[in-house]
Amino acid sequence: MQSKLLDRANASKAVKALISSYPNAHYYLDFKTDVDLMVAAMISAQTKDEVVNAVTPDLFRRYRTITDYAQADEKRLAERIKRVSFAGSKAKNIIKTCKAILDFHGGKIPRSMDALTSLPGIGRKTANTILINAYGIVEGIPVDTWVIKLSGRIGLSRYSDPEKIEKDLMDIVDRRHWKTIAYVLKSHGKVICQSKIPVCSRCMINKICMRNGVSSNK
Template sequence: MSTTSKQSAQKQQALEILVRLKRLYPEAPCTLNYETPVQLLVATILSAQCTDQRVNKVTPELFRRFPDAAALASAELEVLEELVRSTGFYRNKAKNIQAACRMIMTEFGGKVPKRMENLLKLPGVARKTANVVLAHAYGINAGVTVDTHVKRLSQRLGLTENTDPIRIERDLMPLLPLPEWENFSIRLIYHGREICKARKPECFACNLAEICPSADLFLN
């Protein structure tokens, strides 16, 4: 199969997956709780190697005490560490949150930037976090968020052969309408949590099984 034919087949596959995921998960909101862009930024940093449920248990007290970038920038680091301890890697996360908020105050006028290149300057922020913040705080689809679920499902569903998140993102973007980029990721995440699990995918109960090139591997 030529490269053009392969890309065309993958695009048809992606669009069919999108249609089915929309039926399965009509609503696709961000599952992190936040009220402001900086709170979403902080929550997303905390979500690395941690469930959104755990993050949502931590952030109410964190944001009650430190509701904005100015407060987080001037907080005692040890206090931040203790508040986010249960999310794992808490020392590094607390350090990055404080450093990011200090940069927001000094370089971006106290506001989370709306441009990808500026977000990526913030400590602790890679494309995954930047995509989430831009999409849900500002309504800007700058890319496709690739977490462990999106990586696993996009490989199993035949949408990419890459393993690097940035290359996976580059593979997915031309396959989908731009307005669907972020919510496609969220729906894949929902499906990964409920059905297409890492160790034992429930292909027998999957609405995508008939169009999934990996289903036979797990069903047999």
């Protein structure tokens, strides 16, 4: 994908305006422990937040620890998360990941990007999500489908590859906002820059955005 790109000054201005417009933007999946968070993040790919949040209360009551998941029966676990997409492969990855955490990390979820992304089913998005929201460690920016869509639409990145978008955003966004910018963009996508029909007339950055007036799912 080749999108038009804002110059650095306007990109920075757009990001600052969005951050100040959504001061309460936060991670959208429910969890109480780091294990809950890892599992919720792993099952969330290509699944609506509401569906994940509907599935996890029962799941988190039945499985509480890394060992619980490592010893889980794969078919039963898949059945318990059957409302999420690709439940079978996600159940398999959760079990494999938790076994690897037991075997190589003493049963504790590792707290670095390299160690997390070496686990099955955990890419940079999930690793960033875990590091930021469970441990307050900020190494990068989680790039989900909303971040991909809005970064392209607004003109913050010309790429569709999540790692390239993450690099562009890390360059534009002040480091102290890396932990929330993904949730800011998602909030903007839900409230104003909606997927099918963005409400550009109400948008706080419509004088800067490269796609002001876009009327379809682009």
